[in-house]
Amino acid sequence: MKPVNQKAWLLILPVVLCVAFSAILPLMTVVNYSVQDIISPERRVFVGTEWFKAVMRDDDLQGALLRQIGFSLAVLAVQIPLGIALALAMPAKGWQSSAVLVLVAISLLIPWNVVGTIWQIYGRTDIGLLGASLAALGIDYNYTGNALDAWLTVLVMDVWHWTPLVALLCYAGLRAIPDAYYQAASIDGASKFAVFRYIQLPKMRGVLMIAVLLRFMDSFMIYTEPFVLTGGGPGNATTFLSQYLTQKAVGQFDLGPAAAFSLIYFLIILLLCFILYNWMQRVGTTDKEPGHG
Amino acid sequence: MARIDLDLAHAYRANPQRDEDYALLPLKMSFEDGGAYALLGPSGCGKTTLLNIVSGLVTPSQGRVTYDGRDVTRLSPQQRNIAQVFQFPVIYDTMTVAENLAFPLRNRGVPEERIRQRVGQVAEMLDLSGQLGMRAAGLAADAKQKISLGRGLVREDVSAVLFDEPLTVIDPHLKWQLRRKLKQIHHELKLTLIYVTHDQVEALTFAQQVMVMTRGRAVQVGTASELFERPSHTFVGHFIGSPGMNFLQARGHAGGIEIAGRLLAAPSEALARLPEFTVGVRPEHVQLVAADTAGAIPGVVTQAQDIGTYWLVTARVGSADNETLLRARLGAEQAIPRVGDTKWLSVVGDYTCYYLNEELIA
Numbered sequence: 001m002k003p004v005n006q007k008a009w010l011l012i013l014p015v016v017l018c019v020a021f022s023a024i025l026p027l028m029t030v031v032n033y034s035v036q037d038i039i040s041p042e043r044r045v046f047v048g049t050e051w052f053k054a055v056m057r058d059d060d061l062q063g064a065l066l067r068q069i070g071f072s073l074a075v076l077a078v079q080i081p082l083g084i085a086l087a088l089a090m091p092a093k094g095w096q097s098s099a100v101l102v103l104v105a106i107s108l109l110i111p112w113n114v115v116g117t118i119w120q121i122y123g124r125t126d127i128g129l130l131g132a133s134l135a136a137l138g139i140d141y142n143y144t145g146n147a148l149d150a151w152l153t154v155l156v157m158d159v160w161h162w163t164p165l166v167a168l169l170c171y172a173g174l175r176a177i178p179d180a181y182y183q184a185a186s187i188d189g190a191s192k193f194a195v196f197r198y199i200q201l202p203k204m205r206g207v208l209m210i211a212v213l214l215r216f217m218d219s220f221m222i223y224t225e226p227f228v229l230t231g232g233g234p235g236n237a238t239t240f241l242s243q244y245l246t247q248k249a250v251g252q253f254d255l256g257p258a259a260a261f262s263l264i265y266f267l268i269i270l271l272l273c274f275i276l277y278n279w280m281q282r283v284g285t286t287d288k289e290p291g292h293g
Numbered sequence: 294m295a296r297i298d299l300d301l302a303h304a305y306r307a308n309p310q311r312d313e314d315y316a317l318l319p320l321k322m323s324f325e326d327g328g329a330y331a332l333l334g335p336s337g338c339g340k341t342t343l344l345n346i347v348s349g350l351v352t353p354s355q356g357r358v359t360y361d362g363r364d365v366t367r368l369s370p371q372q373r374n375i376a377q378v379f380q381f382p383v384i385y386d387t388m389t390v391a392e393n394l395a396f397p398l399r400n401r402g403v404p405e406e407r408i409r410q411r412v413g414q415v416a417e418m419l420d421l422s423g424q425l426g427m428r429a430a431g432l433a434a435d436a437k438q439k440i441s442l443g444r445g446l447v448r449e450d451v452s453a454v455l456f457d458e459p460l461t462v463i464d465p466h467l468k469w470q471l472r473r474k475l476k477q478i479h480h481e482l483k484l485t486l487i488y489v490t491h492d493q494v495e496a497l498t499f500a501q502q503v504m505v506m507t508r509g510r511a512v513q514v515g516t517a518s519e520l521f522e523r524p525s526h527t528f529v530g531h532f533i534g535s536p537g538m539n540f541l542q543a544r545g546h547a548g549g550i551e552i553a554g555r556l557l558a559a560p561s562e563a564l565a566r567l568p569e570f571t572v573g574v575r576p577e578h579v580q581l582v583a584a585d586t587a588g589a590i591p592g593v594v595t596q597a598q599d600i601g602t603y604w605l606v607t608a609r610v611g612s613a614d615n616e617t618l619l620r621a622r623l624g625a626e627q628a629i630p631r632v633g634d635t636k637w638l639s640v641v642g643d644y645t646c647y648y649l650n651e652e653l654i655a
Contacts (some may be wrong), residue, residue, distance in 0.1 A: 125365045177382070180381060180383050181383050183350050183377070184379060184441070187350075187370045187376060188396050191400065193480040198385045198388065199385075202387045214444065
């Protein structure tokens with residue numbers, strides 16, 4: 001029998017306190033809010049699952065959720081192929097490769113709200129280069145008035161900001177492929193496309209999965225850029241989930257519905273994480289590479 | 294199939310000045326159509342560079358490569374129609390075994406009917422028939438290497454098949470089987486095969502002609518027995534054989550040659566006139582003989598090891614300030630000397646080789 005030492009509880013106490021203060025108590029507060037109607041700090045009424053039902057039936061929320069999923073899928077559909085293409089085009093060695101790496105990484109250093117501000121000005125038809133150029137070409141571009149324009153601007157902004165991350169990950173994956181593969185493909189008479197399809201793409205699978213995961217989660221919580229650009233407008237065109245939640249909780253101070261919704265949001269993210277994690281685990285362990293000299 | 298001629302040198306750096314700058318020093322070499330060749334040498338001797346030059350993965354910095362007299366120096370491996378198998382298995386992860394084997398044929402637009410037939414034959418040869426439908430990525434290393442070998446052998450019209458230490462990752466007992474299989478395939482298909490290895494047993498059993506290389510230089514090309522009996526360079530004597538050749542310093546004198554402080558009868562007049570040279574004798578040819586036998590020198594036994602089928606006896610010869618170790622392979626049936634005994638060992642005989650500046654002179 002192992003000796004029992006109750007002192008161990010003392011040792012984990014700091015962690016328990018930290019987690020309680022930073023995660024458990026706030027979460028429980030949210031759970032508490034979600035089942036009450038808070039009329040004023042002194043007056044509150046227990047309403048049961050009322051808020052959950054209301055939130056689930058809320059058209060605005062369903063709209064925001066659909067927009068969110070559409071946006072995340074569009075982000076993946078553009079950034080992943082573009083990132084792969086960039087990585088393939090980047091020089092493999094010499095000073096050029098270092099220079100290109102630094103250049104590509106620059107946009108990753110810019111904070112979200114600055115990116116939003118940059119594009120807000122860049123897209124203005126009076127003083128912004130992009131907006132003015134499009135106007136000069138006769139294209140009616142107006143991100144503050146046209147829903148599609150606003151949505152596209154946020155998408156392009158995200159592509160501009162984050163595609164380099166995908167490109168860097170793919171670049172690392174490409175550099176890890178032993179030369180023997182390219183030599184063998186050359187001996188086997190493989191075309192450039194066959195090299196990509198049968199060597200580069202399969203060998204990049206690991207990093208691509210990480211890229212998909214990172215970009216999906218990141219785009220799923222997008223908040224700052226549309227907030228800075230148009231505040232979620234015009235109308236609701238760029239109101240995504242986190243922004244909708246913030247409007248409800250901080251803007252309108254509807255604490256009950258906001259709490260109910262944030263719990264649903266939490267469950268959605270938990271579910272997606274679970275699916276992605278399992279998918280990565282499964283694909284990641286099917287075959288291990290033997291060492292290449 | 295083709296006869297391959299090389300007349301080239303290669304340096305990986307620009308403007309090579311000294312010999313050390315070259316990965317391959319200037320060399321001339323011919324591979325006859327349908328021959329089995331081995332490039333043998335220690336790691337870093339330039340054998341893989343030479344192989345990659347033959348296949349077209351590397352373009353030599355000087356000189357040219359010709360196939361049947363046609364200059365192919367600037368052509369790609371694909372244009373040269375070469376097959377090459379690498380040291381570590383290269384397989385296409387997403388394909389099945391059959392698709393892997395068919396890949397070189399599909400890329401060349403061979404009709405599907407013919408592909409099926411060839412893939413079947415190659416799989417049969419390499420005992421892969423049962424695994425054709427499996428995904429290649431999940432297989433063990435030796436099965437993967439068999440797939441690599443199969444992709445090298447699946448085309449019948451190749452100019453040559455090149456192997457770059459292909460059996461490194463294979464288990465010893467399978468290694469032997471596969472080597473025999475390759476020999477058999479060579480007999481059946483009459484392909485030109487060039488095999489790179491650092492394992493002398495592999496090279497000598499596989500090839501008709503073995504090219505021994507060291508430090509970017511091809512020092513000797515010959516059959517197994519030529520390399521064994523008459524190494525044309527001290528490196529060959531040292532590298533081939535287990536253990537390698539014994540080398541003793543010798544000096545020519547008016548009355549004969551002096552080895553390890555003893556004056557022996559000169560095998561030839563020319564040698565007696567040389568002030569200094571090296572005598573090389575294989576441990577297999579060193580024998581225990583009676584005292585004062587012609588061509589023998591005395592030595593003190595320092596070690597006697599039982600290697601199973603023979604004894605390896607090491608003796609110290611020469612004076613205290615200039616002593617050399619001499620190894621002898623003695624049959625197990627002989628009386629084995631004890632450590633500390635002084636024995637007479639024959640060193641000058643029919644099989645003895647003489648070297649000046651590392652090159653064979655007599």
